[in-house]
Amino acid sequence: MAWRLSSIIKISFFRPAAFLNNPSRYCNSFSPSSILPLFNCKRRKKLHKKLSSPRVKPIATSTPRTLPALDAIIHRDSLFRFISRTRCFLAHQPLRLISLSAAGKLHRELGFSRGRRPSRFVARHPLLLRIFPHPSLYGPLHLSFTTLMESLLSEEQSIFNASEADRVTAVRKLLMISSGRRIPLAKLHHCRHVLGLPDDFRDRVRKYPDFFRVAVDPDGRNVLELVEWDPALTVSALERDFVADEYRVQRTFKFAIPHGKDLGLDEDDERKMNCLTTLPLISPYTDGSELKPWTVEAEKYRVGVIHEFLSLTVEKRAYIHHIVEFKEEFGLTRHTYHMLLKQPRAFYLAGTEMNWAVFLKDAYNEDGTLIEKGPLVLFEEKLRRYALMKEGEEEAKGGVTGAIRV
Numbered sequence: 001m002a003w004r005l006s007s008i009i010k011i012s013f014f015r016p017a018a019f020l021n022n023p024s025r026y027c028n029s030f031s032p033s034s035i036l037p038l039f040n041c042k043r044r045k046k047l048h049k050k051l052s053s054p055r056v057k058p059i060a061t062s063t064p065r066t067l068p069a070l071d072a073i074i075h076r077d078s079l080f081r082f083i084s085r086t087r088c089f090l091a092h093q094p095l096r097l098i099s100l101s102a103a104g105k106l107h108r109e110l111g112f113s114r115g116r117r118p119s120r121f122v123a124r125h126p127l128l129l130r131i132f133p134h135p136s137l138y139g140p141l142h143l144s145f146t147t148l149m150e151s152l153l154s155e156e157q158s159i160f161n162a163s164e165a166d167r168v169t170a171v172r173k174l175l176m177i178s179s180g181r182r183i184p185l186a187k188l189h190h191c192r193h194v195l196g197l198p199d200d201f202r203d204r205v206r207k208y209p210d211f212f213r214v215a216v217d218p219d220g221r222n223v224l225e226l227v228e229w230d231p232a233l234t235v236s237a238l239e240r241d242f243v244a245d246e247y248r249v250q251r252t253f254k255f256a257i258p259h260g261k262d263l264g265l266d267e268d269d270e271r272k273m274n275c276l277t278t279l280p281l282i283s284p285y286t287d288g289s290e291l292k293p294w295t296v297e298a299e300k301y302r303v304g305v306i307h308e309f310l311s312l313t314v315e316k317r318a319y320i321h322h323i324v325e326f327k328e329e330f331g332l333t334r335h336t337y338h339m340l341l342k343q344p345r346a347f348y349l350a351g352t353e354m355n356w357a358v359f360l361k362d363a364y365n366e367d368g369t370l371i372e373k374g375p376l377v378l379f380e381e382k383l384r385r386y387a388l389m390k391e392g393e394e395e396a397k398g399g400v401t402g403a404i405r406v
Helices: 002-013 016-021 023-027 032-038 041-051 068-079 081-091 118-122 147-162 164-176 185-190 201-207 237-244 246-250 267-277 296-312 320-324 336-341 375-388
Strands: 097-099 129-133 141-145 182-184 212-216 222-226 317-319 347-351 356-360
Touching: 068 081, 068 347, 068 356, 081 097, 081 141, 081 147, 118 129, 141 147, 147 164, 147 375, 164 182, 164 201, 164 212, 164 222, 164 296, 182 185, 185 201, 185 222, 201 212, 237 246, 237 296, 296 317, 296 336, 296 356, 317 320, 320 336, 320 356, 336 347
Parallel strands: none
Antiparallel strands: 097 141, 129 141, 182 222, 212 222, 317 356, 347 356
16 A cells, blocks of 8 residues: 555656656656666566676776777777678678578677668668669569679688788697697687688698698597697797887786785895796796696786787787687686786776677777788778778779779
């Protein structure tokens, strides 16, 4: 009875006529938390869960202040998710096309929101994607690439062919920092875009019998194994930077070791102590399986492995699902997030709690641009420029001519 009386009092104070005359007076005072009591229990529970969902809740940054330039890169990835996933999916389809009705059921594969129409997302990229009718009179509509997109995919394949030697070296180094010097080919295929590998990399590795060997493990998986250890490749990115700027690299990492305020150390012992608490002295190309799991040495090894893995990527960054993919190979623990969070000078964490990314801070300028851009990075920037253009803008901006449009 009491709750009924309170609801009647609330409704009596809410006057529809006053709301219609001055809606801003009431709407400005509303907030998501104040609106929730107006809904029933089921609707209130659903909205409350959505407001605090890990899918949208930002992750705690690894620095005292956020870096908007790096956060903008994560936002940019979400804006281009549809074109990036659709490009990969259609490239493997027969004739590189799919019916629009079938595309509406593939929201995960094509990267659009569930329940939305893919035609709305296709309309955002008219230079790259097109919808055309079936040759028959009443045939279904189909989704396919434009002629411009086909030429861009051919250009991408030429870039893969030109940079194949560099990518082979990166995979060799990745095998050398992995436990057992072996990685399942399915994991490399999952992270192929991060590592700059072509879609047919699993077939290309067979051209290098001196470097790789494809074996089958007891589970039936195809595993890529390292044939021969190359000491020339065991120089990590940290060691190269240490030669160029020793002081900066020494200050990059910090590992806390509990001790008293006054240790009474001389100059040499103090220098050794500083090296112990800062620079990861354990090379990622050593065998870390012999290290005790919860020691400072083991944490230094894992931090060094992740740093070396990020330096082998194309954009010097990776999402957490790419890093966790090599959990067994890198010897990572479930405390990887907290481990990276303690190194704000080396890494920057951005994104949401469900899907966050790790950046190498030294690889980016203050404005969020990558310092060293490879051909694949330049190609992706070119593709994103075309994805934002409308029909006719490519001629005005000095791009391709209208003759290649379909």
